Amino acid sequence: MTNQRDEYLWKKAQSRVAFKRHVITYILVNSGFWILFFVMRSQPWGERIHPWPIWPMLGWGIGLASHYFGAYGDGNQHKKVEDEYKKLMEGR
Template identity: 45%
Template sequence: MEPTQHTSAHDPYLWNRAKARVGFRIHLRTYLIVNAGLWLIWAFSSLAIHSFTRFSFIFPWPIFPMIGWGIGLASHYFHAYQQRSERSMIEEEYQRLVKQ
């Protein structure tokens, strides 16, 4: 049996939570590697441009993909690690509806 499959002994809810958390960690690792590469490209290109011109400042453009992707990463984090699970929120809402 492959590791991505689960047996009936696993709780499906916990299995999905575990998959979400592993997915977040993979997303975080990719974010860090790609953004480090973008900053290295910026640094080396800034050095090359600086050696040919008298300008001493090149705008740090990697900040834009870092912020945009960071917003998505934060959303992924809250989905994977939120304190209150969707299951508990649904249960609370169901109990409210039952009381009505």
């Protein structure tokens, strides 16, 4: 007896695992940026430094949000695609 897996669910699971890794990377890298910023800020010349880590956080955050919606977004999209396909097949 072979265990057949649903390809749609398998890809969805892979996407969710990839998203979770993406979140961990985002947190680690941006934490490093903020640590670097505060180390630079503690220097005698560091008083005038702009809080630059906010920019990579915002830019990367947009990509992270997009990844989230791809992984956890509309769960009925698969069904909607199947319904549209059936409509197209009937109208041929």
